Amino acid sequence: MSKFLSQRHSTLKAYVPGEQPADMQYIKLNTNESPYPPPHSVISSVTADEIEKLRLYPNPDGTMLIKKIAENYGIHPENIIIGNGSDELLAFAFLAFCDAERSVAFPDITYGFYPVYAELYGIPYEQIPLRDDFSVDISDYIDAGRNIVLANPNAPTGIALTLSEIELIAQSNPEYIVLIDEAYIDFGAQSAIPLTQEYDNLIVLHTYSKSRSMAGARMAYAIGSAPLIEDMNTMKYSFNPYNVNRLTQTMSLAALNEEAYFNEKRREIIETRQYTVSQLKELGFTMTDSKANFIFARHPKFSGASLYMQLKEKGILVRQWNKPRISDYIRVTIGTPAQMDAFLNTISEILEGK
Numbered sequence: 310m311s312k313f314l315s316q317r318h319s320t321l322k323a324y325v326p327g328e329q330p331a332d333m334q335y336i337k338l339n340t341n342e343s344p345y346p347p348p349h350s351v352i353s354s355v356t357a358d359e360i361e362k363l364r365l366y367p368n369p370d371g372t373m374l375i376k377k378i379a380e381n382y383g384i385h386p387e388n389i390i391i392g393n394g395s396d397e398l399l400a401f402a403f404l405a406f407c408d409a410e411r412s413v414a415f416p417d418i419t420y421g422f423y424p425v426y427a428e429l430y431g432i433p434y435e436q437i438p439l440r441d442d443f444s445v446d447i448s449d450y451i452d453a454g455r456n457i458v459l460a461n462p463n464a465p466t467g468i469a470l471t472l473s474e475i476e477l478i479a480q481s482n483p484e485y486i487v488l489i490d491e492a493y494i495d496f497g498a499q500s501a502i503p504l505t506q507e508y509d510n511l512i513v514l515h516t517y518s519k520s521r522s523m524a525g526a527r528m529a530y531a532i533g534s535a536p537l538i539e540d541m542n543t544m545k546y547s548f549n550p551y552n553v554n555r556l557t558q559t560m561s562l563a564a565l566n567e568e569a570y571f572n573e574k575r576r577e578i579i580e581t582r583q584y585t586v587s588q589l590k591e592l593g594f595t596m597t598d599s600k601a602n603f604i605f606a607r608h609p610k611f612s613g614a615s616l617y618m619q620l621k622e623k624g625i626l627v628r629q630w631n632k633p634r635i636s637d638y639i640r641v642t643i644g645t646p647a648q649m650d651a652f653l654n655t656i657s658e659i660l661e662g663k
């Protein structure tokens with residue numbers, strides 16, 4: 310810390326992302342990226358002509374991209390804003406809708422960025438404990454009297470809420486925002502996007518980072534009522550109008566014409582998840598019912614830290630948190646079938662004490 314750091318931020322604890330090793334010798338199952346490349350048309354969309362155009366600023370509104378997203382969902386462009394990853398859209402939402410008088414609630418175990426943003430922006434927040442089985446008790450969020458942020462499926466548990474549960478939460482909090490972070494929605498849960506047509510307090514976030522194989526491009530969008538999106542745009546235009554760069558807009562548009570590839574890859578990941586879950590069960594692991602591209606697993610004989618360390622020594626990176634309630638668990642991203650077989654073989658060796 311320098312002597313210049315403002316008093317306001319002197320106690321801020323930044324979010325710690327999963328490791329991104331530069332040497333890449335690891336089988337990387339730690340940050341929920343897709344093991345598959347983006348579809349070919351995304352790659353070929355980056356032409357020399359597009360690169361020459363880098364001298365120009367990108368379209369700040371992302372007009373073409375938003376038009377296409379709107380068509381896909383049968384909604385209006387004014388219901389959509391694009392962002393430099395959903396992390397940025399979360400920041401716009403926290404800035405636009407929360408302050409000292411309008412606080413926010415989210416589960417005690419969820420995406421680690423939510424408390425970081427609340428701290429950064431000086432927003433009071435309540436971390437509502439999940440049940441012992443890590444499910445959300447939705448009665449905690451009925452008439453909550455504050456803004457609500459829920460990841461669905463949740464991270465790092467993978468447990469999903471039903472649409473009717475989300476509807477009850479949105480319905481019972483008409484004076485507050487209900488933000489549903491659907492980073493993992495394409496791996497088996499039901500999207501709340503249709504509900505945004507009915508509930509003017511509901512915002513749904515989607516990212517290209519997981520199911521669209523484009524974590525490195527930094528692209529996400531939020532969907533909600535026109536006034537909510539307008540408020541988020543006020544934040545965006547007060548912070549960074551050109552937030553989504555030109556190449557990312559080009560590639561993201563190309564990606565939307567590849568629904569067959571997208572559906573094939575997410576189906577493969579779901580199948581590989583089911584396979585991995587059944588194999589881990591045979592090895593004595595217990596797991597949450599994950600509807601995401603990762604599993605959250607513990608073994609009765611090993612701590613999470615021990616599994617994490619031993620896997621790392623053997624060239625496999627997973628994620629583990631030294632936090633109460635979840636320190637016995639490892640979170641394992643679903644890779645290709647070959648990667649998961651390597652993971653399962655390594656786990657077997659560890660269990661045998663090899």
Ligand SMILES: *Cc1c(COP(=O)(O)O)cnc(C)c1O
Pocket residue numbers: 341393394395396397420460464490492516517518524528529
């Ligand atoms: C990965 C993740 C994000 C971040 O997504 P980006 O679009 O890459 O910023 C947001 N929310 C949850 C729950 C995530 O797991």
